[in-house]
Amino acid sequence: MKLDRFDRQLLNLVQEDAGRTSEDLAQRVALSPSAVQRRLRKLKEAGVITRHTAVLEPRKVGRPTFFIVxxxxxxxRPELLTQLRAWLAAQEHVQQAFYVTGEADFVLVVTAPDTETYDALMARLATENPNVRKFTTNVALGVVKRGLTIPVPLEEMD
Known part of the structure; x- marks a missing residue:
């Protein structure tokens, strides 16, 4: 799907706040609300927008601790990687999982209410995935920035 300037503006705006109304979005990008709805529907059908989500304050829902693993x-081996990926994807405490280059093979962002919950998760990881050699944990002491926004340039890049 080729994105024009209106699509790019809409993508930036809905990433910032997916709860904006069509009327608000229309006013910001100089289109009609129905044109905004059509464009957003097409972006979703094309797989550009994969889902709408709410960002929560972790402390207010009992998940105050972040672990970077x-x-x-x-x-x-492909079958072992597939098994591990499926296991990680199924864990509610694993917020994000990246297959990476470098010393580590995966980097995880895990959120849990306490270290006991985290320790239990990692014990299950090691027990249920014998292909895991080792893991190193960093505990986040504070959050400087948290988000999933992908900056979309307003003009097409070559």
Whole structure:
């Protein structure tokens, strides 16, 4: 799907706040509310917008602690990687999981109400995934920035 300037503006605006009304978006991008709705529907159908989500304050819902985990595996066998990816994707405490280059094979962002919950998760990880060689944990002491926004340039880049 080729994105024009209106699409790019809308993508930036809905990433900032997906709860904005069509009327508000229309006013900001100089289109009609129905044109905004059509464009957003097309962006969703094309897979550009994959879902709408709410960003919560972790402390207010009992998830005050973030753990950044570097995970190393024993072997790069496809079936073992598939199993580990599925396991990670199924864990509610694993907020994000990245397959990466460098010393670690995966980097995880885990949120839990306390260290006991985190320790139990990591014990299950090691027990249920024998391909995991080791993991290193960093505890986030504070949050400087948290988000999933992807900056969309208003003009097409070559």
């Amino acid at each position: 570097s995970l190393e595996i024993e072997r790069d």
